[in-house]
Amino acid sequence: MESLLQTLDLTDTGARTEEDIFTGPSQKMPHGRVYGGQVLAQALTASMRTVDEERSVHSMHGYFLRAGDSELPITFAVDRIHDGRSFSTRRTQAYQKGVPILSLIASFQDEDPGLEHQEDMPRGLPAPEDLPSAAEVLGDLDHPVARTWANDRPFDMRHIPSPIYLSVDGEHTDRQALWIRSTSPLPDSPLLHQAALAYASDYSILEPVLRRHGIPWATPGARIASLDHAMWWHRRARVDQWLLYVQDSPSASGGRGLSRGAFYTREGSLVASVAQEGMIRIPALR
Structure with missing residues (x-):
């Protein structure tokens, strides 16, 4: 868990051109490829860093473009596509060796009351302790x-x-x-x-x-x-x-x-x- 927290503790490079630029480490993997969930979480974290803290992510859609190298750090470029009254949208590209390995778009929203329903959780399953x-x-x-x-x-x-x-x-x-x-x-x-x-x-x-x-x-x-x-x-x-x-x-x-x-x-x-x-x-x- 300490390794995960370090991985998500991205460094803000301070670059402010058309994009916000962050960097983050990769977790070591026995097969040498970056775990997909790692780069997803990092790209999402980079997006979060550019949005008002009162807005939380409600959806993301990502494409894995290339296998990442778990020996190398990753650069994240965040494009602030839109900030509206209730929603914010960000596009984040993850790079290694100058080429993209992940492209992600995420949407954030102020919490708002509305309709409520959900599909029920399956019942009768074993407990984790068992x-x-x-x-x-x-x-x-x-x-x-x-x-x-x-x-x-x-x-x-x-x-x-x-x-x-x-x-x-x-x-x-x-x-x-x-x-x-x-x-x-x-x-x-x-x-x-x-x-x-x-x-x-x-x-x-x-x-x-x-x-x-x-x-x-x-x-x-x-x-x-x-x-x-x-x-x-x-x-x-x-x-x-x-x-x-x-x-x-x-x-x-x-x-x-x-x-x-x-x-x-x-x-x-x-x-x-x-x-x-x-x-x-x-x-x-x-």
């Missing part, structure tokens, strides 16, 4: 990726019905859920919790596509990468308290898979919705 953590599932494996997933992630994730790290047990279905929360408490900043939720939202969102076809993460030669990512925040919540992340995949075709997700508090409040399409290439199918 499920194994990634450290318990992967802790005995002597592999750099397994060690990172077991011990170095800033979030504890507990799958329902079971994780698909090494195998897909049980029914090959296009639905799953998991409980998730940060491994230690976070400061009280609501904007920080929103950015951290964006970070966590990328971890497992493509798993319903894989689970539907019985494909674990450890499949030899599998190439899986996020293509785009959309997220909508509905209500405030803390990521250092357990959230239920419900996920499904309505379609896979053309070497791509689409997944949707929804975050709920333990009390059943719908916090955020997510959608992502990813590239999924399996050697046996080519």
Whole structure:
């Protein structure tokens, strides 16, 4: 969690031309590529730095353009597209070696009363305390990726019905859920919790596509990468308290898979919705 907080503590370069320029570090990854949730959260944080603190993000849409190098820092250029009476819009480009690796647009809003309804949270699911953590599932494996997933992630994730790290047990279905929360408490900043939720939202969102076809993460030669990512925040919540992340995949075709997700508090409040399409290439199918 300390590493995540350092990653989100962007440096303002002071440049004020047509864009606001920030820089941030990359978290070390065993495969050498920047984790997509990291650059999403950083780009969102850069956008937040240019908006009145009273306005919170309600939606973002991002495209992953290139794989990032986890050994290099990232530069973020924020374009202040629009500031209206209730909404602000920002476009943020993330760069490494002078070329963009992510393009993101985010919208911010003053909180305003209005209509209220939500889809209900699924009931009858196991509690997080009754499920194994990634450290318990992967802790005995002597592999750099397994060690990172077991011990170095800033979030504890507990799958329902079971994780698909090494195998897909049980029914090959296009639905799953998991409980998730940060491994230690976070400061009280609501904007920080929103950015951290964006970070966590990328971890497992493509798993319903894989689970539907019985494909674990450890499949030899599998190439899986996020293509785009959309997220909508509905209500405030803390990521250092357990959230239920419900996920499904309505379609896979053309070497791509689409997944949707929804975050709920333990009390059943719908916090955020997510959608992502990813590239999924399996050697046996080519």
